[in-house]
Amino acid sequence: EKGGFKHFMLKEIHEQPDVVKNTLMEFSEIEKVVGKFSKFKRICFVACGTSFHASLVGKYLFETLLGIPTDVLLSSEFLFSEGALDKDTLVILITQSGETADTLKALKIANKKSETLAIVNVLGSTATREADHVIYTRAGPEIGVAATKTYVCQLVSIYMLVSAMSGNDKLLAELQKVPDHMKQALENEDHIIEIAKKYKDANDFFFIGRGFSYPTALEGALKLKEITYIHGEGYAAGELKHGPLALIDDNVPVLAVVPPGESHDKTLSNIEEVKARGAKVIAVGSSKDEVLKSESHDIMGFDGDISEMLSPIPYVVPLQLLSYYISVERGIDPDKPKNLAKCVTVE
Numbered sequence: 043e044k045g046g047f048k049h050f051m052l053k054e055i056h057e058q059p060d061v062v063k064n065t066l067m068e069f070s071e072i073e074k075v076v077g078k079f080s081k082f083k084r085i086c087f088v089a090c091g092t093s094f095h096a097s098l099v100g101k102y103l104f105e106t107l108l109g110i111p112t113d114v115l116l117s118s119e120f121l122f123s124e125g126a127l128d129k130d131t132l133v134i135l136i137t138q139s140g141e142t143a144d145t146l147k148a149l150k151i152a153n154k155k156s157e158t159l160a161i162v163n164v165l166g167s168t169a170t171r172e173a174d175h176v177i178y179t180r181a182g183p184e185i186g187v188a189a190t191k192t193y194v195c196q197l198v199s200i201y202m203l204v205s206a207m208s209g210n211d212k213l214l215a216e217l218q219k220v221p222d223h224m225k226q227a228l229e230n231e232d233h234i235i236e237i238a239k240k241y242k243d244a245n246d247f248f249f250i251g252r253g254f255s256y257p258t259a260l261e262g263a264l265k266l267k268e269i270t271y272i273h274g275e276g277y278a279a280g281e282l283k284h285g286p287l288a289l290i291d292d293n294v295p296v297l298a299v300v301p302p303g304e305s306h307d308k309t310l311s312n313i314e315e316v317k318a319r320g321a322k323v324i325a326v327g328s329s330k331d332e333v334l335k336s337e338s339h340d341i342m343g344f345d346g347d348i349s350e351m352l353s354p355i356p357y358v359v360p361l362q363l364l365s366y367y368i369s370v371e372r373g374i375d376p377d378k379p380k381n382l383a384k385c386v387t388v389e
């Protein structure tokens with residue numbers, strides 16, 4: 043049932059290029075959903091955990107490509123923002139399981155005042171029955187507690203949604219190349235195993251990124267905490283000097299997400315800052331980026347042109363693999379991390 047892989051998580055990581063392709067086939071269904079939308083002036087994403095990180099990418103996409111003001115709220119905090127809901131707001135709930143208690147509670151509240159759209163992986167789950175509109179991701183069942191393939195499919199669905207709403211065919215065409223970009227990270231597995239062995243005994247890690255790479259940094263840190271029990275802190279690279287820089291020294295590796303593009307040079311200067319405090323830097327970026335290579339101790343690189351805007355989908359793959367292999371090196375079962383359930387059904 044694990045298809046020859048040691049764990050479900052590893053199998054699910056490897057399934058990603060294929061499930062992304064399956065999810066891409068849903069574009070015409072998404073166009074139908076978009077055709078039914080009323081007019082709205084604001085978007086509010088609501089989600090927990092990994093689905094929250096997918097929502098953060100959604101915010102930058104909606105604001106960059108459609109200019110629609112977009113908020114992202116944690117489901118458990120949504121209650122406190124109810125006052126700002128109205129009929130001009132589209133509330134988008136992202137939930138793999140469709141059964142997360144906090145997200146279902148938020149959906150109930152949102153349904154009273156606003157139009158709701160749920161992006162869900164599990165067919166027929168409660169969220170799909172209660173939302174006004176539904177988009178299905180086609181990740182297939184995810185058994186590992188850590189969300190991997192469902193995250194990348196959520197991202198693909200959001201990119202397609204924005205593409206359908208904006209008529210941006212270029213984005214849609216670029217999305218078709220994402221499965222091949224993801225395969226590159228999977229082909230680099232041996233190199234990632236070496237990096238995992240090198241850093242497996244760290245007690246703390248920082249993950250940094252800007253703009254489209256900030257959610258990737260948060261997601262990398264969440265994976266690390268969840269399945270390796272190492273403290274991983276995801277931070278907007280530009281916020282480092284507003285406090286956490288005080289924690290950086292030669293015992294704290296820093297993983298920097300640095301695709302070529304607008305945010306590149308600024309994140310590079312953050313790399314210099316952490317190196318000046320002794321930190322080892324592991325970078326995710328382009329294999330052609332000679333400056334990044336010379337500035338970092340280890341690099342998990344991608345060939346080919348991946349736009350900054352689309353980088354969140356392939357760039358998360360090496361981070362998933364890194365946490366997976368650190369978990370295995372530390373003798374942990376990544377499929378069943380302690381104290382965690384696949385679906386959180388209590389508020």
Ligand code: M6R
Pocket residue numbers: 090091092093136137138139140141142145187188189190264265268384385386
């Ligand atoms: O099923 P949901 O997408 O609503 O679940 C939300 C979170 O519980 C989930 O993403 C959790 O953070 C993952 N285990 C992280 O890997």
